[in-house]
Amino acid sequence: MRVTPCQAALAATITLNLLLLYCAWRGPASPAPPCRPPHGVPGVTVLLRDFEDFENDVAATARSFAALPVPVLVAAEAAPYPPVPLPPGVAFLPLRPIADRPPPHPELHVRTRHVALVPDGTRAVPGLLERMRDALEDGDARLVVAPVGSAPLRCLELRVEPREWTARYGAGAPGRCRAVEGPAVLLLRTRDLFALPFPLAHPAPAAVFIQAALRRWGLRVVPAAFPAAQRPPLSPHARWKAENLAETRRRQLMRDLGIKREVLADGRERWYGCGKETPRCFGTVHARTPQYLLAGRWTPPCCLRALRETARHVTAALEAAGVRYWLEGGSLLGAVRLGDIIPWDYDVDLGIYREDVKKCRWLAAVAARGEAVEDAEGFLWEKAAEGEFYRVHYSRSNRLHVDLWPFYPRGGVMTKETWLGHPQDVEFPERFLVPRVPVPFAGFTAMAPNDARAFLELKFGPGAVENPEYPNPAVKRLHQD
Template sequence: MRVTPCQAALAATIALNLLLLYCAWRGPGGPPPSCRPPRGVPGVTVLLRDFEDFENDLAATARAFAALPVPVLVVAETPPYPPVPLPPGVRLLPLLPSPDRPPPRPELHVRTRHVALVPDGTRPLPGLLERMRDALEAGAGDARVVAAPVGPGPLRCLELRLEPRTWTARYGPAAPGACRAAEGTPVLLLRTRDLFALPFPLARPLPTAIFSQAALRGWGLRVLPAAFPAPRRPPLSPHGRWKAENLADGRRRRLMRDLGVKREVLADGRERWYGCGKETARCFGTVYARTPQYLLAGRWTPPCCLRALRETARHVTGVLEAAGVRYWLEGGSLLGAVRLGDIIPWDYDVDLGIYREDVAKCRWLAAAAAGDPVEDAEGFLWEKAAEGDFYRVHYSRSNRLHVDLWPFYPRGGVMTKDTWLGHPQDVEFPESFLQPRVPLPFAGFTAMAPNNARAFLELKFGPGAIENPEYPNPAVKRLGQD
């Protein structure tokens, strides 16, 4: 009997549907193994990731763990140089793409259900990896990571809170059962599927990367007291120590950039900063429709930018006061002063009003008014704004965080100006608000302000402006929509 092409296609379609139904069918034993995706086999794979190309203990560390025996995988951006003689069975996985091989997929090289991230210079303790795995699978609390110390020093358990909105990571003493990070040198053990579900599973420094990403997900950390041995090693040479410190600093900065962290508050109260400074550009670009990009991303002003704005505002008000220029907090800056005593957490500049007739009293304003930007002795850049008749003082030539100075003048008892940018709060007001001006705490110093701040702000922003915070342009993004 001759089978037509149409009949053959129909038969193939029926067979495919039967196969799909067979694989979807679940009896008492579940679907047949051949229809399941492959699952990890019991055991632990050791990943060696935290090591330097120079003066390392990589070969001995790999040999020691391979003798357990467990699978050992060395992970690095590129093959170590000078070359490291890895023992038989230990594989090297380069992470950087290369045109002569497929894209790196480290998760495809780990077939066990658990993975241990082992730092260079660690030696195995018989049974400890298994004890870490058993502690993880015991399911105590929210623990998804288990840590054990390397060497004689114990790990110190810490609380860790990542605050994406304020670009901040905060460490502190951990309450019982609230461990989120560990201070010291640890071996970390996770389920393989958890590790490779993280966006930066092998970023360095590895412990900080794992703790930070785990904290964002609410994963707990369990710390075991038993320690892995660490052999005696000669200290790094001075050049090696210098290289290691610089590499570690660069890795930490890249990690914080990838995590969106601009400031770390350490357990002892010290701070590390990773955002913009005098010599860099600011952390955000041109602002459109009064809505910075970070607001659209659900974040507020980076803390390094707020710090620079505070410094610039303090400097500018000091210069104006010394020169006898009458100024006052304007717009959102006055709103922040009344509401918080500080810059509004999502604001991107500081606004000051000045009397136009006082411009000539300040040498930097007078120079800017002549048309040329001028840098003062402290490195702040004064210039006339391109948008109209007002002035800007930038944090530096590189970093254009700024204070805007708006020249008002009285006309018939009303303060007015020549440039209006169409902001809802950009309105005239009675000069009586400035007779007299009054001091008001703002951004860590005392600034001058209108004498009836509430009435002034309600004239500018409407009733309830102080009690009802809102983003600069609610038509684009409203507070509470994050």
């Protein structure tokens, strides 16, 4: 069908009216972006993200960069309070959704091909953002950084191990940085920043470095520095608030990124997972397969740490009381393979002689009263609800535990009252325990059957030591990871 000029004009008018209606529906222009094409305009947009409401240099920092001139956006969950008088042309970008307004889409507010994350208190240098942009485009790096202030940046290697919930930092060599230590401006392509799942998380440098390391993005350091503003030192109260906010934000960031341990370049560790006063990091285990295995991860390191501590505590109490115990099941497998808990295990199993239960004050109290007993160090001893065995929990709140299985000899064979149907849950000759032998386990020495390999092959089948497998291969197998 032929379209007449009149019909074409009518269609164009209808289209224009619909576009204007859509723009009006989007609400007020502050801070919603105008109707416009996607990213692609040459240039760099400056984003000010990391600053404090109660003590900041945002207005002066924004004014410095706006004078270049470049687009400047101040991004925060909510407008700073006390209010910050932003210079003309500098827009505030709220990140927290508000029920009666359209959802925030920060990626729609950056029109330029490149974006720079600038720390509060930085002063602009004409041409330096362009030099950073050129360095990005001339090489294979996806991220370019430049120092702020007179102190040089420290180059760091960064390896993120999602399966172990861990980020490891080390001393990096020039040209091989994955992160830097020190205040810095970060520049990257706008499409790269907003392709990250957490593009504007606090603190911005750590969030970008970790997500970039997961994607193996290259990082390049530009030696030229941005000046830092001369600012009076924070008051003691403001410093305390800033330190607490920084710690809170970093913890939230690590939760979002699935990091429960950071190993710093000097060997120190930061922990973000469960502790004595918190619940454990995973819920009830079904079909011997914790949820984290289905997510492609192993036992959170904070949980392994708690299990090691609980196992050490329990074995020390048993030895002091003269209770004969030995490593059982998967815990013995871990001792033989690694001298430690298997990286994906979620409890520790110990066998004990049933007749020795009365020797341990905590076990005897639980057996007599039928109620849980908390010892002097906060570990909780109780009788398991599933049958005739005992559990020692890391704490009342954190239910990571050691299972104690009471065996007794019958005709030279060790047996027990409760069987949970696990393939390896079988009787065995008492000769494996006469004598018991010490083995390294989880940072201490524990007692084990005298022929661990034969004991394990009786329980798990031939090749059990050499062929690791998840607890329930019918649900998930190790080779699937």
